[in-house]
Amino acid sequence: MFEALMARPPDAIMALMEMCRSDPNPNKIDLGVGVYKDEQGRTTILDSVKQAEQLWLNEEQTKTYIGTVGNKVFSNHMMDLILGKDHKALSEGRVAMSQSAGGSGALRLAAELIKEAAPEAVIWASTPTWANHVPLITSAGLKMEGYPYYNRETLCVDFEDMINHLDCKAKAGDVVLLHGCCHNPTGADLSDKQWDVLAKFLADKKLLPFVDLAYFGLGRGLKEDVYGLRKVVATCPEVLIAASCSKNFALYRERTGMAAVVTATPEAAKAAQSQFGAIQRKIISMPPDHGAAVVARILGDAALKTQWMAEVDMMRGRITDLRKTLSDALNVQGGEVVAKAVREQKGMFSTLPVTQAQAEALRTQHSVYITNSGRANIAGANLENIPRLAEAILAVL
Numbered sequence: 058m059f060e061a062l063m064a065r066p067p068d069a070i071m072a073l074m075e076m077c078r079s080d081p082n083p084n085k086i087d088l089g090v091g092v093y094k095d096e097q098g099r100t101t102i103l104d105s106v107k108q109a110e111q112l113w114l115n116e117e118q119t120k121t122y123i124g125t126v127g128n129k130v131f132s133n134h135m136m137d138l139i140l141g142k143d144h145k146a147l148s149e150g151r152v153a154m155s156q157s158a159g160g161s162g163a164l165r166l167a168a169e170l171i172k173e174a175a176p177e178a179v180i181w182a183s184t185p186t187w188a189n190h191v192p193l194i195t196s197a198g199l200k201m202e203g204y205p206y207y208n209r210e211t212l213c214v215d216f217e218d219m220i221n222h223l224d225c226k227a228k229a230g231d232v233v234l235l236h237g238c239c240h241n242p243t244g245a246d247l248s249d250k251q252w253d254v255l256a257k258f259l260a261d262k263k264l265l266p267f268v269d270l271a272y273f274g275l276g277r278g279l280k281e282d283v284y285g286l287r288k289v290v291a292t293c294p295e296v297l298i299a300a301s302c303s304k305n306f307a308l309y310r311e312r313t314g315m316a317a318v319v320t321a322t323p324e325a326a327k328a329a330q331s332q333f334g335a336i337q338r339k340i341i342s343m344p345p346d347h348g349a350a351v352v353a354r355i356l357g358d359a360a361l362k363t364q365w366m367a368e369v370d371m372m373r374g375r376i377t378d379l380r381k382t383l384s385d386a387l388n389v390q391g392g393e394v395v396a397k398a399v400r401e402q403k404g405m406f407s408t409l410p411v412t413q414a415q416a417e418a419l420r421t422q423h424s425v426y427i428t429n430s431g432r433a434n435i436a437g438a439n440l441e442n443i444p445r446l447a448e449a450i451l452a453v454l
C-alpha cells in the first residue's frame with residue numbers, strides 16, 4: 058500500500074529549524090521558528106509556570122479523562138482574560154468554548170465548526186499569512202482566498218486595499234481570518250482606528266471575523282493586544298476565536314490553546330458547544346491537560362497571575378529593545394525603510410523585503426536563518442549579535 062505514497066516537501070518553518078540546528082557555526086543567528094529567546098539564546102520556562110507546575114504536582118489527584126472539550130476552568134479563565142471579566146456575551150451564555158491542542162488545534166476546531174455550519178463559506182486570509190493557516194483550514198474541507206494586507210515596498214499594511222478587496226470579492230456569510238495582534242509573518246498590525254473601521258465594515262457586510270490570537274501580550278500589552286478582538290465582539294453578532302498559550306506562557310510543546318465562538322443567541326452557543334465536543338472527539342478525542350492545568354493554576358491565583366503578567370511585560374520589553382537596536386543599526390543609507398518597519402512592527406516577526414535568493418544568501422554566507430519569504434523572528438536575536446545581523450541584512454539587500 059505505502060509504495061504508492063508520494064514524499065511531501067517538508068514544512069518550511071520546521072525545515073528551517075532543522076537546517077539551523079545542523080549548522081556548526083557557533084555564531085549562527087536563528088531567526089526561524091517563532092519562539093522567544095533570552096539574551097543567552099535560551100527559551101526558558103517562565104517562573105510563574107514553574108511555580109504553578111510545582112503546586113500542581115502536589116495538588117493533582119488523578120490522571121483520568123476530563124472530557125472532549127478539556128479543562129473548563131482553563132477555558133473560562135482564558136475567556137475572562139481575552140474578553141474581560143463578566144463580559145456581556147459570557148453572562149448572556151453566548152459563548153461556546155473548548156480547550157484545544159495548541160493554537161493550531163483551536164484553528165482546526167474553528168474550521169471544522171465553520172464546515173459544519175456553512176460548508177460553502179470562503180475563508181479570507183491576509184496575504185501573507187502564517188503558512189500553516191492554509192493546510193489547517195483547507196484540510197477541514199474549506200475554501201480559502203487571500204486579501205491584500207502587507208505592502209512589500211512600504212512594509213506597512215495596505216488597509217484601503219484590504220477593505221476594497223473584501224468589499225468587492227467577499228460575500229455575506231464568508232469568514233475573514235484576522236491576526237488579533239503581532240501579525241505572523243509581518244509584524245504589521247492594524248491600528249486601533251483601523252480595527253474600528255474594520256469591525257463596522259464586517260458587521261455591515263455580514264462577514265464573520267475569525268480572530269487568531271497567538272501572540273497576545275507580546276505586541277503592545279495584554280490588554281492593548283486584544284483591542285481589535287474586543288472591538289469585533291462588541292460590533293459583530295458572531296465571532297470565532299483561536300487563542301494560544303504557546304508564546305505568552307512559553308508553553309510551546311505542551312500544546313495549550315482554546316477555540317471559542319461568540320454567537321448571536323444562547324441557543325446557538327449551546328449547539329456550538331456540543332459541536333466542539335463532537336469535533337474534538339473525532340479528531341483527537343480529548344486535548345492534553347498539563348499546559349491547561351498550569352495556565353488555570355496561574356490565572357486562578359492573584360499572585361501567580363501578577364507574576365506571569367510581569368514576565369510577559371519583560372518578554373515584550375526585550376523584543377521592543379531588540380527591535381530598536383536592530384532598527385538603529387539598519388538606519389543607514391538604503392536601509393531606512395526596513396529600519397522604520399522593524400522599529401514600528403509588533404511582536405516577534407518582521408518580514409524583510411528580501412528575495413528567496415537573498416534569504417538563502419543570509420543562510421549560506423552569514424549563518425542567519427530566516428524563511429525564504431523573508432520572515433525574521435526578531436526575538437531570536439540578541440544585543441550582542443545585532444550588529445552582525447544588521448550588516449548581513451544590509452549586505453544582501
Ligand code: LMR
Nearest residue numbers: 070089090091187189241
Ligand atoms: C511559527 O510561526 O514559527 C510558530 O507559530 C511555530 C509554528 O508552528 O509554525
